[in-house]
Amino acid sequence: MYLSAEAVLNAINILRAKVHTFIGITFVACKHYGLSIGSEEDVSMDSLTRAHMDLHHRVDRRSAYYFQPFRGAAPWWVVEKYPSSGLQAMNTQTFKPVFMHPRATRQWGFNSAYLDQMVNILQKRNVASRVPADALAVWLFKDTDIGSISQFEDLVQFFFAEYKISEEEKNRIFSERSMDGQFSNSAAFSSEPLEMTSVIRALPAPPDAQAEGGRTITSLRLANVGPAREMKLDFGHHLTIVTGDNGLGKSFLLDFAWWAATGLWADREALPPNTDPQLIPEVEYTLSGTSGRLSTFLARFDHRNSAWNRPRGAMTVEALAVFSRADGSFALADPVRGRFNQSALATGSLKADEVWNGRAGLIEGLIRDWIRWQTATDKTTFDQFASVLKRLSPEDLGTLIPGKPVRLPGEPREIPTIQHRYATVPVTQASSGVQRVLLLAYLIIWSWQEHELAAKQLDRTPLRRMMVVVDELEAHLHPKWQRIVLPALMSVGDLLSSDLALQVIAATHSPMILASLEATFDPAHDVLYHLYGDGPTVKLEETPFVKYGDASGWLTSPLFGLRHARSREAESAIEAAKHLQLGPDVSREEVAAVSERLKLHLAGDDKFWPRWLYFAEQHGVQI
Numbered sequence: 001m002y003l004s005a006e007a008v009l010n011a012i013n014i015l016r017a018k019v020h021t022f023i024g025i026t027f028v029a030c031k032h033y034g035l036s037i038g039s040e041e042d043v044s045m046d047s048l049t050r051a052h053m054d055l056h057h058r059v060d061r062r063s064a065y066y067f068q069p070f071r072g073a074a075p076w077w078v079v080e081k082y083p084s085s086g087l088q089a090m091n092t093q094t095f096k097p098v099f100m101h102p103r104a105t106r107q108w109g110f111n112s113a114y115l116d117q118m119v120n121i122l123q124k125r126n127v128a129s130r131v132p133a134d135a136l137a138v139w140l141f142k143d144t145d146i147g148s149i150s151q152f153e154d155l156v157q158f159f160f161a162e163y164k165i166s167e168e169e170k171n172r173i174f175s176e177r178s179m180d181g182q183f184s185n186s187a188a189f190s191s192e193p194l195e196m197t198s199v200i201r202a203l204p205a206p207p208d209a210q211a212e213g214g215r216t217i218t219s220l221r222l223a224n225v226g227p228a229r230e231m232k233l234d235f236g237h238h239l240t241i242v243t244g245d246n247g248l249g250k251s252f253l254l255d256f257a258w259w260a261a262t263g264l265w266a267d268r269e270a271l272p273p274n275t276d277p278q279l280i281p282e283v284e285y286t287l288s289g290t291s292g293r294l295s296t297f298l299a300r301f302d303h304r305n306s307a308w309n310r311p312r313g314a315m316t317v318e319a320l321a322v323f324s325r326a327d328g329s330f331a332l333a334d335p336v337r338g339r340f341n342q343s344a345l346a347t348g349s350l351k352a353d354e355v356w357n358g359r360a361g362l363i364e365g366l367i368r369d370w371i372r373w374q375t376a377t378d379k380t381t382f383d384q385f386a387s388v389l390k391r392l393s394p395e396d397l398g399t400l401i402p403g404k405p406v407r408l409p410g411e412p413r414e415i416p417t418i419q420h421r422y423a424t425v426p427v428t429q430a431s432s433g434v435q436r437v438l439l440l441a442y443l444i445i446w447s448w449q450e451h452e453l454a455a456k457q458l459d460r461t462p463l464r465r466m467m468v469v470v471d472e473l474e475a476h477l478h479p480k481w482q483r484i485v486l487p488a489l490m491s492v493g494d495l496l497s498s499d500l501a502l503q504v505i506a507a508t509h510s511p512m513i514l515a516s517l518e519a520t521f522d523p524a525h526d527v528l529y530h531l532y533g534d535g536p537t538v539k540l541e542e543t544p545f546v547k548y549g550d551a552s553g554w555l556t557s558p559l560f561g562l563r564h565a566r567s568r569e570a571e572s573a574i575e576a577a578k579h580l581q582l583g584p585d586v587s588r589e590e591v592a593a594v595s596e597r598l599k600l601h602l603a604g605d606d607k608f609w610p611r612w613l614y615f616a617e618q619h620g621v622q623i
Contacts, residue, residue, distance in 0.1 A: 001146050003138055005199050007179070007188035011138035012069040012203075014178045019136060020127045022095050023173070024070035025049055025057075025087060027118070028140070030110070031163045037114065040100050040107040045091055050083040056140060059196060060499060063206035069139060071127060077206045095121055115172050132178035133159060133170075143194050145383070150189045152180040192387050196498025215318040216465060216503055217261040218294065219286040224279040225272045225301075226252050227538040233257075234542070236527040239490060240505045243514065243559055244531030248538050250507040251326055253531070254471050257505060259308075260285035260299075261317045261467060262333035266325060267349050269308065272301050283308065287315055319465035319503070320451050324440050326471040328352040332447055336463065337454040355439050356428075366427070366442045370416040371405055381449050387495045388441045389418075391488045394481035397421055400434065433476040437485075441492075444468070448496045466493060467503045474510035479551075482512035487520050511554035518547045530559050566602075573597040574608055581615055591619040599623065 015024060026045075029052035035043070057066040065077040074086055092101070097117040100109040111117060119129040134152045137159035149155050156177075159165070165174060179188070221232040227249045233240070235257075242250050258266050260283060272281035281301035286294050297314040301307075316335065323331035330350045350359065358365030364372070373382035382402070389400045398421035405414040406426055415426045418434060427438055448466070455462040468489065474482045486506065493502035508514070514528075521528075523545060530543045548554045552565035564571040577594050580586050595616055602608060616623055 001148060001150055001189050001191060002144075002193050003142050003146070004188055004190045005194060005196075005202075007138050008142045008194065008199050009202050011135040011142075011179065014132055014135040015069045015139060016071055018128050018176075018178070019070050019131050020122055020125070021068060021070040021072035021074055021087070022090055023118075023122075023131055024136065024139075025052060025068070026091055026095070028052070028136070028163055031165060031169075034164055036109040038100075038109065038112040040102070040109040042106050043108050044106055045101075045108055046084045046088060049087055049091075053083055059203075060200050060206055065206045067203065067206070076204045097121070115168065119172065128176075129173065130176040131173050132176045133174040134177050134179040136174075138179060138188070142199075143196065145193075151185050152177070152188065192390065193383065193495065196494075200498060215287045215289050215295075215315060216467070217257065217285060217317055218288045220253075220257055220260055221282075221284040222253075222256060223282040223284075225256070225270075225281045225283065228540065229537070231538075231540040233529060233540060234527065235503070235505065237525040238503060238522070239486075239517075239526040240503075240529070241486075241514070241517070241527075242505075242507045242529045242531060242540075243509065245533065246509070248531045248533060249540075250531055251471050253540075254323075254469055254505065254507055256283060258321075258323050258331060258469055259283075261319075262321050262331075263310065263314070263316045264331065264333055265349075266323050266331035267329065271306065287317060289318075317465070317467060318463055319467045320447055320463055321467040321469070322440075322443050322447055323469040324436075324443075324471065326475060328436070330355055330439070330443055332443070334447060334451050334454070336458065336460060337450055352439065355443060363446065366439065367413060367415060369442070369446060370402070370427075371414050374402060374405070374416070381445065384495055385441065385445045388445060388492050389438070391492055391495065392437050392441055392485060393420075394433075394478065395484065396478060396480045397434070400437070431476070433478065433481060436476050440470075440489075444492060444496075448500075462497070464497075464499050465501045465503065466496075467505070470504070470506045473506045473508050474513055479512045482510050483516040486513055486516055490520070511551045511560060514554050514559070515548070515551050517545070518549075521545045532561075566606075569597075570601040573601050577608070577612055577615075581611075586619060588620045591616050591621045595621055595623050 026049055029049050032052070033043070033048055035041070053066050053068075057068055059067045063077070064080055066080070066082060067076060068074055068078050068082075069076075074082070078086065091099070095118070098111055098114045098121070100111055101107060122129040133156045137155045140159060140163075141155065146155065146158065149158060156174075160170060160174070216237075217235055219232065219234045221230065222228075223230045231249075231253070233242075233253065242253060244250055252270065255266055255270050258264070259270070283299045284296065286296045288294055295315060297311050299308050299310045299314070302309050316333075318335060321331075321333040325331065329352055332350065350363070354363065354365065356366050358368060370385075373379075373385060376382065386402055389402070393400045401419040403417035403419040403424045405416050408415055408426060408428075415428055417424050417426050418430055418438065420434075427435070430438065444466075452462050470489070473486060477485060486504075490502060490504050493500040506513075517526075526545070528543050528545050529540055531538065531540050533539075543559065546557070548557050554560060555562045555565040562571075564574055566574070573594065577598060580590055580594055595612070598608075598612060613623060
């Protein structure tokens with residue numbers, strides 16, 4: 001079990017109002033260490049408190065500041081030298097009577113009357129001497145797997161044991177409870193790891209806050225390349241979604257977006273049509289850095305060598321990238337990991353079979369890695385994988401849960417299983433929809449794990465941005481799954497890292513995918529593009545996101561262009577009925593004939609019937 005973001009934020013508010021910084025940092029750090037009482041020992045108090053703050057107060061990896069939620073003179077965010085400056089002054093001056101500490105030495109120990117001294121100092125400063133143990137425990141274990149604990153009182157007892165809190169300390173200092181009663185256990189405890197991003201976004205920004213992520217792709221312009229003379233697309237900071245009829249170039253656009261962003265082709269190099277030699281095919285793309293500075297690059301096609309020439313010094317996105325293609329293959333790009341093995345990622349492409357079974361020198365494959373993660377002593381990666389699967393699970397099947405591996409006839413390996421509402425099945429025998437989501441979830445987890453490992457080996461900070469490109473997102477998915485998969489996919493970054501920003505670029509034909517965004521689409525960060533035929537040409541234009549309500553509203557919107565969300569025969573019958581209703585001279589026979597067509601193709605409760613029944617009765621036709 002884990003603590004929820006809501007519980008952590010509630011605890012922070014309580015601590016800020018009731019708990020002094022000395023208790024929240026120095027005292028608990030000393031208790032966890034096991035500092036002597038009534039005698040001195042050789043210990044660096046600065047190092048002790050710094051180690052404690054490194055473990056518990058580094059909540060935003062983008063910042064060099066510590067976050068401190070406690071009451072006192074210090075602000076919400078304190079500088080790196082705080083343990084040896086402000087906190088040291090508090091320990092050696094304000095709370096000096098609590099300790100035995102000869103001046104200018106490393107000798108420290110609690111005074112025999114340390115509790116009396118602490119209570120006396122706090123009371124003189126008009127600060128409560130009784131600390132809400134449950135709120136403090138939530139703060140200390142906010143990003144820890146707490147096992148089977150699902151009650152505040154059990155969490156408090158866990159805190160007492162881990163921090164060696166004595167019975168006298170429990171009675172005199174930790175006797176208060178503030179969480180239980182105003183915050184339910186069911187809302188405080190979760191089976192999913194804490195999404196620290198949800199906590200960070202609700203906190204005051206650190207003084208050194210910067211724009212999230214590194215270089216990201218912001219625009220793409222194609223000229224004399226695809227089905228249109230020119231197409232320009234400005235990418236959303238979080239989501240870019242492209243819709244349109246078959247054959248107009250959605251996949252083509254995604255392939256070029258991938259190449260512009262990563263410098264790699266997902267499969268074969270996309271070649272322009274060999275038409276007018278006077279027309280020069282061009283790809284222009286723009287990247288944006290953390291400072292907001294834009295860098296634009298122009299690539300031209302060399303007809304003589306039949307290849308695209310990227311300009312000298314052209315940059316790529318500073319992001320881990322995953323591309324799920326419509327044919328079931330995938331592509332990967334990692335600027336950090338590529339430093340170790342550039343040849344392995346030279347094509348940037350993985351066939352579906354390679355994602356399942358591996359490719360020598362690059363990837364072990366889902367089947368081997370799943371078993372390895374599941375049987376490892378450290379379950380962190382496996383827990384992340386399970387959390388991503390849970391987030392991407394459909395309504396009809398229920399939560400997708402990794403089951404126990406099995407052996408199958410003729411198969412020398414153990415095969416993972418997936419458990420859902422109706423069965424537990426080997427992953428190799430799961431439905432096409434389940435398999436596609438399993439592969440996507442696996443590659444997201446695997447690529448992030450490998451990225452963190454490579455960054456550690458190179459002594460670099462992991463990148464803070466991931467780009468996920470998905471073509472035909474709805475492929476193999478039931479409508480119930482379609483209406484949750486994109487919002488779920490956009491939220492998985494929080495399960496990998498608290499400071500990981502996700503940019504999703506997706507193409508779809510599905511009205512359910514678009515309807516699913518009505519609650520989350522943010523015009524400040526998200527964009528919707530429509531690719532459509534205009535006579536003999538193809539056009540790409542940004543379209544305002546409008547809430548059409550249900551899927552039928554989307555089907556009859558300009559994006560899909562259906563007159564009616566019905567069969568073609570029903571549409572034809574309704575259009576014939578409308579023509580009669582608008583006609584100046586209509587015979588009873590014509591109305592009767594159209595009525596028969598309507599009865600044949602429309603449901604009995606179709607909303608068109610009331611309008612037609614009155615008209616038919618006026619012309620002597622009873623239905």
